[in-house]
Amino acid sequence: MPQLPVATGLRVAALAALALAFADPPPSGEMRVLMGTTAEVRALGLEEPGPALDAAFAALQAVDDSMSLWKESELAALNRSGTGRVSEPLFATLRLALDVARASGGAFDPTVEPLVRASGGLGGPRRRLGESERRRLLERVGHRRVELDQATRSVTLRDGARLDLGGVAKGHAVDLAVGALRARGATAGLVDLGRSSVAVFGQPLTLDVADPQDERRRPWATLVLSDQALSSSSNAQQPDHILDPRSGLPARGLLGVTVVAASAAEADALSTAVFVLGAQAGLRLLRERGACGLLLLHDPRGRRLILLTPGFRDRHELQVAPGVLSRE
Numbered sequence: 001m002p003q004l005p006v007a008t009g010l011r012v013a014a015l016a017a018l019a020l021a022f023a024d025p026p027p028s029g030e031m032r033v034l035m036g037t038t039a040e041v042r043a044l045g046l047e048e049p050g051p052a053l054d055a056a057f058a059a060l061q062a063v064d065d066s067m068s069l070w071k072e073s074e075l076a077a078l079n080r081s082g083t084g085r086v087s088e089p090l091f092a093t094l095r096l097a098l099d100v101a102r103a104s105g106g107a108f109d110p111t112v113e114p115l116v117r118a119s120g121g122l123g124g125p126r127r128r129l130g131e132s133e134r135r136r137l138l139e140r141v142g143h144r145r146v147e148l149d150q151a152t153r154s155v156t157l158r159d160g161a162r163l164d165l166g167g168v169a170k171g172h173a174v175d176l177a178v179g180a181l182r183a184r185g186a187t188a189g190l191v192d193l194g195r196s197s198v199a200v201f202g203q204p205l206t207l208d209v210a211d212p213q214d215e216r217r218r219p220w221a222t223l224v225l226s227d228q229a230l231s232s233s234s235n236a237q238q239p240d241h242i243l244d245p246r247s248g249l250p251a252r253g254l255l256g257v258t259v260v261a262a263s264a265a266e267a268d269a270l271s272t273a274v275f276v277l278g279a280q281a282g283l284r285l286l287r288e289r290g291a292c293g294l295l296l297l298h299d300p301r302g303r304r305l306i307l308l309t310p311g312f313r314d315r316h317e318l319q320v321a322p323g324v325l326s327r328e
Helices: 050-067 074-081 088-103 113-118 131-138 169-183 264-277 279-289
Strands: 028-034 037-044 083-085 146-149 154-157 188-193 197-201 205-209 221-225 228-234 256-261 292-298 304-308 325-327
Touching (some): 028 050, 037 050, 037 169, 050 169, 050 188, 074 088, 088 146, 088 169, 169 264, 221 256, 228 264, 256 264, 264 279, 279 292
Parallel strands (some): 304 325
Antiparallel strands (some): 028 037, 197 228, 228 256, 256 292, 292 304
């Protein structure tokens, strides 16, 4: 049976350009620019792959059309109005985001939009917020300012709250794209979206955990992903772009976080939450959510260190590079 081969280092301390070299028969695959980045979809087991690939990319595009803040979208309209009935995909994504927000004590929070926008994260020059501005914006941030009505599928934003689903929407898009491939008969494949989320099904894929400070250096470790999703967070390409919604300050302490979970949306949200929480609280959150993770950092002596959730090494065939310490 064809195998998904080794991929070179994880992009942005997360996901590699998955230039796959499948065994015979070759896979069906395509890359397109979506959601402001490059999306790659690969599939096995299809005599006519075109419709399945088109459906997967359509699923990615639909999430972008609904949840992007870089163009007119359903989410942008909700932010303007402050209330309204929304589509099922948007409602489900927001429901998961609020669930992770509560579980993480606000370390991940979909209402971080005012802070992100003011600091240049949604266009415009990057800037550090002054203390008075930061305090003022924090008055609009907090997941308790969002009310969901399941019966009517409506959302109400209170106290000037605005939503940014950038930390979960890509994962949700990957989940929908995988579902589209499966529904059309693909027996194995992957969806890789924008250097932040990847999902694999049907066959395992080997991934390198790149150096979060310099991808050209030797990878820290190698892991195997099989019928699961992975997401990573780091400040590798955009220093200080991950903000702590509780303080409005850049999250620091960890170099990178890689989370493996049953769904890409869950992995996406958790990788951000753990990056903000830091090592011990982050590992505790992963255990509580039933997810696996590895945290990249330097110990007090400057040595490269990987902290793992219990059992990660066995479940994902983790191999740590020489000179890198690891600890569960």
